[in-house]
Amino acid sequence: MKKHQITIIDIARQLNISKSTVSRVLTGHPNVSEKTREAVLKLANELDYQRNMLAINLMSSQSHTIGIIVPEFVTSFFPMVIMGAQEVASQAGYNVLISQSNESYETEVANAKVMLDNRVDGVLVSLTRETRNYDHLKVFQRKGIPIVFFNRVCDDMQVPKVVVDDYEGAFKAVEHLILTGRKRIAHLGGPTSLHVSKKRLEGYKDALRKYNQPIDPGLILDYDLNLEKVKIYIKHLLDLPEPPDALFTINDPTAFEAMIFMKAKGLKIPEEIAVVGFSNNYGSTLIEPRLTTVAQPTHQIGQVAAQLLLDQINSDASEWKPIYRVLKTELLVRGSS
Amino acid sequence: MKKHQITIIDIARQLNISKSTVSRVLTGHPNVSEKTREAVLKLANELDYQRNMLAINLMSSQSHTIGIIVPEFVTSFFPMVIMGAQEVASQAGYNVLISQSNESYETEVANAKVMLDNRVDGVLVSLTRETRNYDHLKVFQRKGIPIVFFNRVCDDMQVPKVVVDDYEGAFKAVEHLILTGRKRIAHLGGPTSLHVSKKRLEGYKDALRKYNQPIDPGLILDYDLNLEKVKIYIKHLLDLPEPPDALFTINDPTAFEAMIFMKAKGLKIPEEIAVVGFSNNYGSTLIEPRLTTVAQPTHQIGQVAAQLLLDQINSDASEWKPIYRVLKTELLVRGSS
DNA sequence: GGTGTTTTTGGGAACGTTCCCAAACAATGG
DNA sequence: CCATTGTTTGGGAACGTTCCCAAAAACACC
Numbered sequence: 001m002k003k004h005q006i007t008i009i010d011i012a013r014q015l016n017i018s019k020s021t022v023s024r025v026l027t028g029h030p031n032v033s034e035k036t037r038e039a040v041l042k043l044a045n046e047l048d049y050q051r052n053m054l055a056i057n058l059m060s061s062q063s064h065t066i067g068i069i070v071p072e073f074v075t076s077f078f079p080m081v082i083m084g085a086q087e088v089a090s091q092a093g094y095n096v097l098i099s100q101s102n103e104s105y106e107t108e109v110a111n112a113k114v115m116l117d118n119r120v121d122g123v124l125v126s127l128t129r130e131t132r133n134y135d136h137l138k139v140f141q142r143k144g145i146p147i148v149f150f151n152r153v154c155d156d157m158q159v160p161k162v163v164v165d166d167y168e169g170a171f172k173a174v175e176h177l178i179l180t181g182r183k184r185i186a187h188l189g190g191p192t193s194l195h196v197s198k199k200r201l202e203g204y205k206d207a208l209r210k211y212n213q214p215i216d217p218g219l220i221l222d223y224d225l226n227l228e229k230v231k232i233y234i235k236h237l238l239d240l241p242e243p244p245d246a247l248f249t250i251n252d253p254t255a256f257e258a259m260i261f262m263k264a265k266g267l268k269i270p271e272e273i274a275v276v277g278f279s280n281n282y283g284s285t286l287i288e289p290r291l292t293t294v295a296q297p298t299h300q301i302g303q304v305a306a307q308l309l310l311d312q313i314n315s316d317a318s319e320w321k322p323i324y325r326v327l328k329t330e331l332l333v334r335g336s337s
Numbered sequence: 338m339k340k341h342q343i344t345i346i347d348i349a350r351q352l353n354i355s356k357s358t359v360s361r362v363l364t365g366h367p368n369v370s371e372k373t374r375e376a377v378l379k380l381a382n383e384l385d386y387q388r389n390m391l392a393i394n395l396m397s398s399q400s401h402t403i404g405i406i407v408p409e410f411v412t413s414f415f416p417m418v419i420m421g422a423q424e425v426a427s428q429a430g431y432n433v434l435i436s437q438s439n440e441s442y443e444t445e446v447a448n449a450k451v452m453l454d455n456r457v458d459g460v461l462v463s464l465t466r467e468t469r470n471y472d473h474l475k476v477f478q479r480k481g482i483p484i485v486f487f488n489r490v491c492d493d494m495q496v497p498k499v500v501v502d503d504y505e506g507a508f509k510a511v512e513h514l515i516l517t518g519r520k521r522i523a524h525l526g527g528p529t530s531l532h533v534s535k536k537r538l539e540g541y542k543d544a545l546r547k548y549n550q551p552i553d554p555g556l557i558l559d560y561d562l563n564l565e566k567v568k569i570y571i572k573h574l575l576d577l578p579e580p581p582d583a584l585f586t587i588n589d590p591t592a593f594e595a596m597i598f599m600k601a602k603g604l605k606i607p608e609e610i611a612v613v614g615f616s617n618n619y620g621s622t623l624i625e626p627r628l629t630t631v632a633q634p635t636h637q638i639g640q641v642a643a644q645l646l647l648d649q650i651n652s653d654a655s656e657w658k659p660i661y662r663v664l665k666t667e668l669l670v671r672g673s674s
Numbered sequence: 675g676g677t678g679t680t681t682t683t684g685g686g687a688a689c690g691t692t693c694c695c696a697a698a699c700a701a702t703g704g
Numbered sequence: 705c706c707a708t709t710g711t712t713t714g715g716g717a718a719c720g721t722t723c724c725c726a727a728a729a730a731c732a733c734c
Contacts, residue, residue, distance in 0.1 A: 009721095051454055055719070355715075
């Protein structure tokens with residue numbers, strides 16, 4: 001069914017030398033005569049020899065692969081993070097095994113098992129919105145496989161984490177709304193199980209406090225990130241006796257949905273209601289008015305997370321530290337506010 | 338540096354049986370007594386045994402992995418295709434090794450080598466806009482590793498390909514513009530090296546022919562998909578003595594750029610100029626007016642391509658056929674036309 | 675030409691599985 | 705109770721590398 005692939009033994013036999021010598025040439029070991037080196041290299045090239053990583057992996061007990069588990073692929077956020085991580089990883093000679101949990105806890109568990117089976121040398125994780133139990137991830141720690149969280153991190157585990165300053169980002173966003181004269185700022189937040197949701201909510205509240213604005217619980221909604229429900233929440237807000245004059249959402253897709261719905265209702269953005277999102281996703285400059293949002297350094301998140309992971313892979317477990325890297329956000333003020 | 342991982346030999350020793358028996362239990366072989374089966378299963382569970390795919394892969398000479406090489410990750414098109422492919426692959430117990438060529442031929446070559454090194458069981462490829470030489474991909478054929486192209490296919494190789502009906506999609510788009518009264522329809526096309534560009538251009542021309550409209554070479558531009566240059570091309574078109582009253586672009590991001598530029602120039606869309614894109618990318622419903630576009634079944638492309646690949650993997654090379662699957666497109670008429 | 679040193683080479687174990695073959699054991703039937 | 709069949713088990717090769725150790729070859733020096 002499968003063609004025979006050339007091995008170092010084939011090369012050794014044809015040249016009447018031992019496989020050890022061929023291996024030495026191919027791995028660049030110094031102790032080998034110029035004559036045999038050339039002969040091996042020449043024949044390897046002629047035969048189109050390709051080293052077999054399956055054997056090398058088993059021999060070295062390393063897969064030379066890092067795993068990445070992300071909740072979704074639809075918004076541009078995670079693909080961008082993956083791009084950054086992949087850059088750093090392949091630079092260092094590592095492959096990347098990507099899996100999506102589709103925001104499902106069970107899939108995340110299954111994916112973790114696949115990573116374990118495949119003996120990834122380390123794993124990068126961003127949790128699903130459902131994940132409450134972390135046993136499937138603690139296995140990695142127990143087995144001595146480094147793990148790094150990014151974006152949606154796990155407070156329960158003492159491992160490196162890479163996040164953006166969600167608190168400050170939200171704070172700046174809301175402060176901006178206040179300073180431009182908004183009096184009733186609503187917040188459509190994410191599920192409180194997610195660290196990011198909590199932090200952004202805190203930033204929202206503290207900005208209001210700083211400027212002595214009342215915190216109206218009726219203006220704070222937390223939803224499950226299911227975009228189809230956005231309409232319902234917005235309708236609820238607009239139907240309030242005192243509707244909001246500004247909306248700060250947990251992310252950009254949510255803001256898009258909200259804007260589309262509000263525009264359909266005839267509301268003027270930003271005159272009647274200002275909107276600010278979070279992430280600077282693809283699309284935020286396409287919608288009209290262009291969305292004011294808190295930009296996250298997606299690419300950098302991936303790079304930093306991958307680097308932290310590689311650092312752990314290449315050091316003794318005793319030296320591992322639960323580094324907590326907080327990257328800066330940037331408020332991009334555009335037409336929607 | 339690395340913790341000892343439990344192997345079947347550990348289990349065998351503790352139970353005073355042979356590794357063969359343990360292996361039989363774990364692989365579900367029938368010939369093993371109920372008593373030993375239970376004992377093995379129990380201990381494996383207690384010790385948190387995890388099968389070592391590195392060993393299994395070497396033993397079976399299969400990586401249980403399929404490779405996917407895509408040109409980019411920025412637009413939503415390829416991530417969506419990958420989602421579809423991944424679904425089918427993991428259903429069948431295969432992992433997915435993803436790599437981006439970043440539209441660079443050299444990176445594509447390097448990625449192909451990595452796939453080869455890692456002995457992927459098959460590979461899914463969408464070419465870069467630069468690729469003119471296919472030697473790095475023909476190696477797969479020579480080595481008996483199945484390969485399937487999708488979207489950006491290679492005319493030189495007799496292997497399965499999955500595309501959408503670019504010709505018909507373009508035809509329908511242009512026909513729609515003609516039927517809505519447009520007289521000068523410009524086409525901002527992709528590099529002619531890409532199969533898709535050629536097909537879409539053909540559809541464009543044939544639609545004009547069918548309705549006895551002149552084909553003005555001055556209205557047909559082919560660019561290298563570098564979004565930053567879109568402005569220049571559009572400016573050129575608008576400055577013509579007889580500027581176009583409609584624009585059909587090779588893809589949606591190009592249409593977005595064009596629309597943004599034209600709106601900034603004060604042009605009314607669709608009154609003064611209609612715009613039609615291709616792909617129904619994320620963002621086409623965000624921009625205003627919403628973009629009329631030819632939708633591609635991204636998810637399905639991935640599924641079909643992966644399935645064709647798996648079919649080849651699980652059959653003898655002598656049975657491989659260069660199946661050419663053409664999926665249907667759908668014209669989505671929206672506000673921009 | 676013998677001794678010591680360095681360079682180059684070969685042999686074999688190891689990585690953790692699966693799979694084939696033969697051996698041991700249990701069960702069945704006359 | 706022995707022969708026959710069937711079930712359960714163990715031993716060892718194989719997958720393609722790397723790496724350690726020892727042997728062989730080449731070289732230098734007195």
